[in-house]
Every structure is written in structure tokens, then in C-alpha cells.
Amino acid sequence: MVFNRKEYSQDVLLHLYQNLLKPRLIEEKMLILLRQGKVSKWFSGIGQEAISVGSTLALEADEYILPLHRNLGVFTGRNVPLDRLFAQWQGKTHGFTKGRDRSFHFGTNEHHIVGMISHLGPQLAVADGIALADLLDKKQKVTLVYSGDGGASEGDFHEALNVAAVWQLPVIFMIENNGYGLSTPSNEQFRFKSFTDKGPAYGMEAVQIDGNNVLEVYDTVRRLAEDLRQNPRPILLEALTFRMRGHEEASGTKYVPQELFEEWAQKDPVETYEKWLLDENLLDQEARMRFRETIKREIEEGLKVADALPMPVADAATEIADMYQPFEPASSEQPAADASTTEKRYVDAISDGLRQSMERYPELVLMGQDIAEYGGVFKITDGFVAQFGKERVRNTPLCESAILGAGLGLSIRGKKAMVEMQFADFVTCGFNQIVNNLAKSYYRWGQHADVVVRMPTGAGSAAGPFHSQSNEAWFTHTPGLKVVFPSNPHDAKGLLNAAIEDPNPVMYFEHKLLYRSISGPVPDAYYTTPIGKAALVREGEEMSIITYGIGVHWATQLADELNLSADILDLRTLLPWDEEAVRKTVSKTGRVILLHEDTLTGGLGGEIAAWIAEHCFQYLDAPVQRVASLDTAVPFAPPLEKIFLPQQRLRERVEKLLAY
Incomplete structure (x- = not known):
């Protein structure tokens, strides 16, 4: 393995070394604790540390990273306190999810990290939303998101890359290609030779690096990030590596040919980099031992704190309350008794509410298929582009999952999102994002999902099985969501305004047959109809x-x-x-x-x-x-x-x- 020092100082090189060593020593300790039953599950990143360490240190501290199972180096590289990390893995309240989720399934805005959910692929679209928010705010920032080679088989991978390319979002899609998706080898996952073959098909650059060479990872990501901040666009970055342990410890590695372990053991990212530093007289044995002892003490001190903490005290009322971000709408947002009103159709009341919310909330972004110049298939957003511009009224590619995920990403960056399903039936293509990402993010790690999903719904127009379903019950079974369904123009406007005002994810159903068949008096001023009141x-x-x-x-x-x-x-x-x-x-x-x-x-x-x-x-x-x-x-x-x-x-x- 060749390490090209370039212009990097000894301090930078040793900083890389210490950050490379830290997750390795933590993992070695965790594997012992796993055998002792003190942690319940472990996904080992041994052999892959250079990717997360090199890429994390290459970014600015306030740039978001979206890691996966084997990216412990992201968390340690961002100086997440070890006692909180250990408490998280033990299911303690002192962790980041109050014992509600495991391992790396959490985020921390303080450290600009958004953790994974088990479905892997949806996080790619969340990165799109974070990057979009930075573009809209004219911030010169980069977002980095990881995918495994196996996870890249998910449809979310295609949707996220396509949206990022179409919208020219500054996202680095880091593909950790370790040759296996659990036990399934690459030749049973895909037919192409390299992930760099995929980049040009999406209209983006693709770069391949040695994922075990921490200096190459650091230098490449640093160089790309500097460029993307000035010239926003996505990059597909493939890091070749190997997983030296099982997908998780219980799965073992018997399905992997032994000669691969022997080959990749010679490319161990910690050992090879350490040897190079010693050979170049950038590190001596005394410093080597001092770094190790310092990290081991930090690990033991963190464990001492975490071990002494009690397990969570279960309280049903607290659990139920924490499904939603607390929110009290402004009491002044009701129309006065003598407020002026206009007779409006149901469809026009929805459009009026959406327009007034756009005026009220400059951070609100509308996304959906054909909603810009065309105004949407039901013309709800007709004329919105002229008033608010295409940055805030965004036509999307023909995809639902990526746009819903982008809505969560926008929320993470303090924005609001309205996502229009062209028909409520099409929401199935984004179901996972709604029920597993939007609905659970606040309960899991305190991150609200300020997203309204508009759902044109219902039968009566002879539109058949795929444009007529009433599917609200799919979502009333999902804690963390709010579901509203207005019956008249007054409530259509008021409930839409209330849904947009509410920081929790709201499914807003609007019956297509009512659009132009009913009318009623609607206050001209902005107002809200309370959610939760019949x-x-x-x-x-x-x-x-x-x-x-x-x-x-x-x-x-x-x-x-x-x-x-x-x-x-x-x-x-x-x-x-x-x-x-x-x-x-x-x-x-x-x-x-x-x-x-x-x-x-x-x-x-x-x-x-x-x-x-x-x-x-x-x-x-x-x-x-x-x-x-x-x-x-x-x-x-x-x-x-x-x-x-x-x-x-x-x-x-x-x-x-x-x-x-």
C-alpha cells in the first residue's frame, strides 16, 4: 500500500493515526463485552476504519454525515462522548435514543450526524434534503452519506442519486464496497464491474479509491469537498475495502473464502498506516504506546460512567407523549367573527391556504411531480412558480421515496416541506420513508419531521383501482404521524395551515370529488383549524x-x-x-x-x-x-x-x- 504524504504535516498525519486507532480499540473492547453479554449486538467495522475516519476528518465540523453500521469512526471523529456512545449501545437513557433504538440508529445535530435506520437505503435521500437546504440558504457546504455495496441494490439508491444529479446537490455518495451484502457476494448483487460505471449514467462524476488507505481517503474527500462547495454537484465515490468479521457477530464468516481474509489482512488499514509512520520516522514506539494507553484509558473511563447508569424506567405516559414533538398552535390564528370571507371551492381553499403558508414561512419548500409551471394535475399550485420561484416550488423526478426522505433532510436543516402525492395511491412507493423515517425520528432521537404529505384521495370518478383508493387507515395505525381529512372548504384551508404550522409529520387527505363540487365561505386572512378536534x-x-x-x-x-x-x-x-x-x-x-x-x-x-x-x-x-x-x-x-x-x-x- 502506497501512502502519498503530499503537503500534509506530521501533526495532520498523527491526527489521522490517533483517529484511526480509536475505533479499532473501542471495537476490540466491545467484542469482549459482547461475549460477556454486556452489549446485545455488534456490527464490526474492523478492516474498514479508514473510510469513516478519513472522510470524516476531511469535512468541516458542521457538515452533515449520514453513517451506517460500520462507521464508528464517524462518531469518534466527531468527538461524540464515549460515555454517551457506550450508554447508547447498552440501551441506557444517557444514550441518544433513551433506550429506544440500538447501536448506530440515532442522530445528533450537535455533532452533525444523522444515523441510519435498518432499511439502509432511505438515508441517501435524507442527505439530498440536507444538501438542498444548504443550497437554498446559499451555504457552501457538503453532505456525505454512506451506502454499502449490498444496500446500493435498493431502489432508494437510484432515486437519491437521480434526484441529486437532477438538482445538482453537493452530496458525496460514499459506497463502501466490501464485496458482500451479509453473505451475498457482489456477483449475486450486480453485474457491473465497478460502481464507477454507474456515475456517468446518472450524469455525475465517479471516483474509485483504496478504502483501506486512510491518507488516500482523507485527501480525496478533502479535495472533492473543496470543489463541491464552490461548484455544487453530486459525486459517487467508491471505496474498495473488505469486512474482516461477519455482517454482525452472530452471522459469522464461513461463507467467505479463507484466502480473501489472508489477502486483505495484509491491507489492514491500522497496521499498514502505523508501519508507514514508523518507517518514515513520523511515529516512534514510545508515542505509539502512549497513544494506545491514552485511548484505552478514555474507553475505560467512558465504560465506568455508562456501566454505573441505570436502565430506563418504563413509563407509558412518557413513551406515548414522546412520539410527537410538543406543539401548541398560536391561539390568535382564528378568524375574527367579522373577518371578511369569500365563497371558495374546496380546491381553491386548499390552494389559498398553501399560498398563505408559503408567504408566512419563507423556509417552506413545495415538492411534487408536475407542481411547478404545470400547477399540478389538479392545479392546486397553479401560478405558484411566478410568485415564489422554482427553488421553493420544485418539480421532482418521478419518485416518491427520495422526495419524502428529502423532506426529512430539509427538516433537519430547519426548513418545512410539503410533498404532494399526485394521487394518494402512489404513496406506496414512499411508504417506508413515511412510517419508518418521518414517523419515528422524533421518538428515536428527538428530530422532528416538519413534513406535510398531501394526498388527493377517493373514488367516485370511475378512475379504477390505482387512482381511487381511500388509504388513510394505513397511516392511522402509525404512531408519530398526524392524519387529517377535511370535508369542506373552511376546514380544508384551516387544517392545511395547521398541518404546515405543526412540526410533526402530517398526512393531509383531500377528496378529489370535492375539489370542484362544493363551495363555502372561507376567511380571506390566514387562520388554522385545530388538529385533533372534531x-x-x-x-x-x-x-x-x-x-x-x-x-x-x-x-x-x-x-x-x-x-x-x-x-x-x-x-x-x-x-x-x-x-x-x-x-x-x-x-x-x-x-x-x-x-x-x-x-x-x-x-x-x-x-x-x-x-x-x-x-x-x-x-x-x-x-x-x-x-x-x-x-x-x-x-x-x-x-x-x-x-x-x-x-x-x-x-x-x-x-x-x-x-x-
């Missing part, structure tokens, strides 16, 4: 119909036709839904129908029905009824769609309940 839109005595979205209109129309005296409760927010409002109407009428367009099985109506049976049984005069769409996909032909939807069954169930 609205009683009609009062009566005979029964309660609890519903939301277009169901409010079905219920109101039927009540008019039957001259029915009914409470019609519009939930408006589905997570968290308003338990007190439900209790109040159930106790008043004693007869309840739960109505929604979503399919019956697994729909939100089942959850609320169970809650009523558990908490309001004494008030009931009849069994709780559920009315919903058929348990089928949404059909295309109008006669089939009509029977799929629940309107006719609603009439039958109302008559049955009245006769009970």
Missing part, C-alpha cells in the same frame, strides 16, 4: 353518524332526504381523533353509525367502534353499526363503483337502526 356539523336526537371527508356529505344528504334528526360528527382529524366529541354524541343519542369510504375491514370505523364498546357501552341503545365500502379493490366501471361505495348501504343501515 366538529358537530348537524344536531339531532335519533342517532349519531360519525364520519369524515365525503362521508359528511353523504350523511347530510341522507338526513335531508329522510328528515332524520341526527348528530353528524365530522372527525376532521383521524390521528389523533377526538375521543371526547365521540363520547359526547354517543351519550346523547345512544345509537351510532360509523361511516367512511375506506373499505370495511381494518378501516378506522372498526377502531372507533371498539373504543365506543369499551368506554361508552352504558349509553348504547343499539349495537354500533359500521358502514363502509366493500372489501374489494376499487372497480373502474361506474355500475361496479356504485355498488362498491357505501351510500346505498348507509340508507339501509340507518333504517335498520331506527327500527331497532
Whole structure:
């Protein structure tokens, strides 16, 4: 292995050495503790330390790095206190996740590190969002994100690289090519010879380095970062290396030919660099031993602190509360009684709220397919580019996962994001980002995800199985998300403003059939409708119909036709839904129908029905009824769609309940 000193001073070279040595000595200690049962799992980076150490030290301290399992050198290179690292691995509250997540699954804004989730690929898009925020703020910064060769098979890899190339984001995509994805060798992962073959296909430069040569890694990343700060663009950087231990310790290494271990042992990044320093008289044996003893003492002192700490005290109320960042909306954001109003369609109220939020929050960025000059397929953002510019109203490539991940990255840098799904059905392509990244980031490490996902939803227009689904229940089962579904223009504007104001991730459902079919008075000024509060839109005595979205209109129309005296409760927010409002109407009428367009099985109506049976049984005069769409996909032909939807069954169930 050839080490090219170039112009680097002895101090720099020894600084690299100490930082290379530190994660190795920590790992050797952790492997002992693993056998003793004092840590539960370990992903070893032995043999790969030069990548994380060299690249971390090459960046400025306030530039973000997004590491993976085998990047301990990122954390030590950023001077993360060892007692907190050890407490994290032991599941102690003193760690970074309060015992809620393991190993390197955490971030720390103090050290400008965003840790991984187990799915690996989604973090690449988060790096895009961080880099985008720096570009928007005119900061000359670089973001570095790691991927393994195996993880690069994920679709998130393609999406993140493509978005970074299209938007010219200053991201270094570091591919740690160690030849295996767990036990699967590279020739079963991909057919190309080198990851440098992929860069030009995305329209970006690609560079290959010896990942075991810490000086080469440091020099290359430093040089590239300096260039990218002046000329923003992404770079694909492939670091050739080898994993000397199992994917994690329990998996072993029997699947790897022994001769590979023998070959790569000669390229050990710590031993080879140390030998070169000794040969060049840049390091002597006395200094070598002094560095080791100093690091070992630091390790023991950190362990002493971590070991003495208690395990977390479990408290259900605390756990539930910590799913969301605390937030109290400004009480002054309600329209005055004499405020001027304009008759607006549902679609125009959404557009008005979005426009006023853009004016109110300069840090708000809109992202979605065709939302810029075209104005979106439903024209919600028509004219926005002229007012706010293309930096803040961004057409995206045809991808969902990368854009949702970028929304989290923008949040990390203090911005807000609105991501439009062209149709709610397409959210499946970004499902992982929503339920595992956005929803869990605050609970895991205190990082809010200030992202609103707009979801044009619902059937009734003969659009078939992939443009008509009501999929809100996919998300009401996910703690950490908030889910809203307005039924009228007033709430459409107010709830959208409230969702954007709220720092937690909000799924905002808007029914396509209501866009241009209903109108109502909407205050001209900015205002918010409180998230989590239902609205009683009609009062009566005979029964309660609890519903939301277009169901409010079905219920109101039927009540008019039957001259029915009914409470019609519009939930408006589905997570968290308003338990007190439900209790109040159930106790008043004693007869309840739960109505929604979503399919019956697994729909939100089942959850609320169970809650009523558990908490309001004494008030009931009849069994709780559920009315919903058929348990089928949404059909295309109008006669089939009509029977799929629940309107006719609603009439039958109302008559049955009245006769009970």
C-alpha cells in the first residue's frame, strides 16, 4: 500500500493515526463485552476504519454525515462522548435514543450526524434534503452519506442519486464496497464491474479509491469537498475495502473464502498506516504506546460512567407523549367573527391556504411531480412558480421515496416541506420513508419531521383501482404521524395551515370529488383549524353518524332526504381523533353509525367502534353499526363503483337502526 504524504504535516498525519486507532480499540473492547453479554449486538467495522475516519476528518465540523453500521469512526471523529456512545449501545437513557433504538440508529445535530435506520437505503435521500437546504440558504457546504455495496441494490439508491444529479446537490455518495451484502457476494448483487460505471449514467462524476488507505481517503474527500462547495454537484465515490468479521457477530464468516481474509489482512488499514509512520520516522514506539494507553484509558473511563447508569424506567405516559414533538398552535390564528370571507371551492381553499403558508414561512419548500409551471394535475399550485420561484416550488423526478426522505433532510436543516402525492395511491412507493423515517425520528432521537404529505384521495370518478383508493387507515395505525381529512372548504384551508404550522409529520387527505363540487365561505386572512378536534356539523336526537371527508356529505344528504334528526360528527382529524366529541354524541343519542369510504375491514370505523364498546357501552341503545365500502379493490366501471361505495348501504343501515 502506497501512502502519498503530499503537503500534509506530521501533526495532520498523527491526527489521522490517533483517529484511526480509536475505533479499532473501542471495537476490540466491545467484542469482549459482547461475549460477556454486556452489549446485545455488534456490527464490526474492523478492516474498514479508514473510510469513516478519513472522510470524516476531511469535512468541516458542521457538515452533515449520514453513517451506517460500520462507521464508528464517524462518531469518534466527531468527538461524540464515549460515555454517551457506550450508554447508547447498552440501551441506557444517557444514550441518544433513551433506550429506544440500538447501536448506530440515532442522530445528533450537535455533532452533525444523522444515523441510519435498518432499511439502509432511505438515508441517501435524507442527505439530498440536507444538501438542498444548504443550497437554498446559499451555504457552501457538503453532505456525505454512506451506502454499502449490498444496500446500493435498493431502489432508494437510484432515486437519491437521480434526484441529486437532477438538482445538482453537493452530496458525496460514499459506497463502501466490501464485496458482500451479509453473505451475498457482489456477483449475486450486480453485474457491473465497478460502481464507477454507474456515475456517468446518472450524469455525475465517479471516483474509485483504496478504502483501506486512510491518507488516500482523507485527501480525496478533502479535495472533492473543496470543489463541491464552490461548484455544487453530486459525486459517487467508491471505496474498495473488505469486512474482516461477519455482517454482525452472530452471522459469522464461513461463507467467505479463507484466502480473501489472508489477502486483505495484509491491507489492514491500522497496521499498514502505523508501519508507514514508523518507517518514515513520523511515529516512534514510545508515542505509539502512549497513544494506545491514552485511548484505552478514555474507553475505560467512558465504560465506568455508562456501566454505573441505570436502565430506563418504563413509563407509558412518557413513551406515548414522546412520539410527537410538543406543539401548541398560536391561539390568535382564528378568524375574527367579522373577518371578511369569500365563497371558495374546496380546491381553491386548499390552494389559498398553501399560498398563505408559503408567504408566512419563507423556509417552506413545495415538492411534487408536475407542481411547478404545470400547477399540478389538479392545479392546486397553479401560478405558484411566478410568485415564489422554482427553488421553493420544485418539480421532482418521478419518485416518491427520495422526495419524502428529502423532506426529512430539509427538516433537519430547519426548513418545512410539503410533498404532494399526485394521487394518494402512489404513496406506496414512499411508504417506508413515511412510517419508518418521518414517523419515528422524533421518538428515536428527538428530530422532528416538519413534513406535510398531501394526498388527493377517493373514488367516485370511475378512475379504477390505482387512482381511487381511500388509504388513510394505513397511516392511522402509525404512531408519530398526524392524519387529517377535511370535508369542506373552511376546514380544508384551516387544517392545511395547521398541518404546515405543526412540526410533526402530517398526512393531509383531500377528496378529489370535492375539489370542484362544493363551495363555502372561507376567511380571506390566514387562520388554522385545530388538529385533533372534531366538529358537530348537524344536531339531532335519533342517532349519531360519525364520519369524515365525503362521508359528511353523504350523511347530510341522507338526513335531508329522510328528515332524520341526527348528530353528524365530522372527525376532521383521524390521528389523533377526538375521543371526547365521540363520547359526547354517543351519550346523547345512544345509537351510532360509523361511516367512511375506506373499505370495511381494518378501516378506522372498526377502531372507533371498539373504543365506543369499551368506554361508552352504558349509553348504547343499539349495537354500533359500521358502514363502509366493500372489501374489494376499487372497480373502474361506474355500475361496479356504485355498488362498491357505501351510500346505498348507509340508507339501509340507518333504517335498520331506527327500527331497532
